[in-house]
Amino acid sequence: MDKQRDFVLRTIEERGVKFVRLWFTDVVGALKSVAIAPAEVEGAFAEGLGIDGSSIEGFTRAFEADVLAHPDPTTFQILPWRGEVDPTARMFCDITTPDGQPAAADPRNVLKRTLAKAADRGFTFYTHPEIEFYLLKSASYGPEGPQPVDQAGYFDNVPGGSAHDFRRSAVRMLEELGISVEFSHHEAGPGQNEIDLRYADALTTADNIMTFRTVVKEVAIEQGVYATFMPKPLANQPGSGMHTHMSLFEGDTNAFFDASGEYQLSKIGRQFVAGILQHAPEITAVTNQYVNSYKRIWGGDEAPSYVTWGHNNRSALMRVPLYKPGKGQSARVEYRGVDSAANPYLAYSLLLAAGLKGIEEGYDLPAEAEDTVWELSESERRALGYKALPSSLDRALGLMEESELVAETLGEQVFNYVLLNKRREWREYRLQVTPYELESNLPIL
Incomplete structure (x- = not known):
């Protein structure tokens, strides 16, 4: 760590960095930033930087407001969109209390804690997200709703289209930040795009997702358009998910691979999937x-609505994807439920905790869903034992509130704050009178 700190301090001097942004997130996953002068970085490494935690959603109660932000030197990068005038760098931070204990409400610490539990069992958790988002002409909208930048569809090639230029600029910027991109393409909705990040350990992935969202927003502004990670911005069009491929490694060995297993998925892999399926409704x-x-989950367009798994079934909540024969290191499972607006630190903590629970308790994997789940009748789904995901945020919060797994994984403060924050959102939503109600009811009632 000392070598890494020395590298940061030397790079700041050599590159003439004028500002260093210290990044962290609140409980709902909003990126927070405080800029310090280069002369303050060494002190921040040694002692942390004092910030008022009561001003950050979910961090502290007012009477215990002081926390310290400790920059992680391994996350140091110069921000390419700031250019060569007043070069600016960033580092992610771990948040502690003044006595040096990890802050209970720091989402990054929640994930580090869950990863430590996995490490105690000999596992390293790797993730690979496929992040979808919409490009709109602007953040404002009229009676017809938000306006996408194009009318293209899945994998369409649009000569001269703004999405081409956008993806090229975004991918180049991500690579400059040390974030490797695997694929980028137009998605199914008009103006919808997808960029897939390469495999990394889950903490690095979560940091990368937070950086990714910032890069996408910055490139959009630069190109005169607006990028949104809202799960379902357009009615009658697909929502934006963040399908995540996951694997556990024991040293250099992929714990999910078994050449003799069904789909070459090991017993550990099957138990991991079973754990996530068992606990999926309560982590939603x-x-x-x-x-x-929940407009995305229940709006069709390939978003998973039922707790099922399959091999090549895109209607399933979890999938065991195809990979090249003999490439055992590529064995993985895909969770298709996460959307692009989730807090990645908390979402990956709960997916890992649920999977580990399946391994610890020896959960049995239910039968594979071979049919397209959406096309079955309600009675057919019931006969097959397919549980539904929650139909609303209210229902999801009710299931979360009863969950020992979620309470234990998030810790008391994060658990209580998520419930408090999201209950408030539901109450505010429930008070709204929507255009649908006015159009449907006002003329006839």
């Missing part, structure tokens, strides 16, 4: 944390 308030998230 975190993986899908907004009122709008």
Whole structure:
């Protein structure tokens, strides 16, 4: 760590960095930033930087407001969109109390704590997200709703289209920040795009997702458009998910691979999937944390609505994807429920905790869903034992509130704050009189 700190201090001097942004997130996953002068960085490494935690959603109560932000030197990067005038860098921070204890409400610490539990069992948790988002002409909208930048569809090639230029600029900027991109393409909705990040350990991935969202927003502003990670911004169009591929490694060995297993998935892999399926409904308030998230889950267009798994079944909540024969290191499972607006630190903590619970308790994997789940009747789904995901944020919060797994994984302060914050969102939503109600009812009632 000392070598890494020395590297940061030397780079700041050599590159003429004028500002260093210290980044952290609140409980709902909003990125927070405080800029310090280069001369203050060494002190921040040694002692942390004091910030008022009561001003950050979910961090502290007013009477215990002081916390310290400790920059992680391994996350140091110069921000390319700031250019060469007053070069600016960033580092992610771990938040502690003044006596040096990890802050209970720091989402990054929640994930580090869950990863430590996995490490105690000999596992390293790797993730690979496929992040969808919409490009709109602007953040404002009229009676016809938000206006996408194009009318293209899935994998469409649009000569001269703004999405091409956008993705090229965004990918180049991500690579400059040390974030490797695997794929980028137009998604199914008009103006919808997807960029997939390469595999990394879950903490690095979560940091990368927070950086990714910032890069996408910055490139959009630069190109005169607006990027949104809202789960379902357009009615009658697909929502934006963040399908995540996951694997556990024991040293250099992929614990999910078994050449003799069905789909070459090991017993550990099957138990991991079973754990997530068992606990999926109770973690949904975190993986899908907004009122709008449930418009995506229940709006069709390949968003998973039922707790099922399959091999090549895109209607399933979890999938065991195809990979090249003999490539055992590529064995993985895909969770399709997370949307693009989730707090990645908390979402990955709960997915890992649920999977580990399946391994510890020896959960049995239910039968594979071979049919397209949406096309079955309600009675057919019931006969097959397919449970539904929560139909609303209110229902999801009710299931979360009863969950020992979620309470234990998040810790008391984060658990209580998520419930408090999201209950307030639901109450505010429930008070709204929507255009649908006015159009449907006002002329006839």
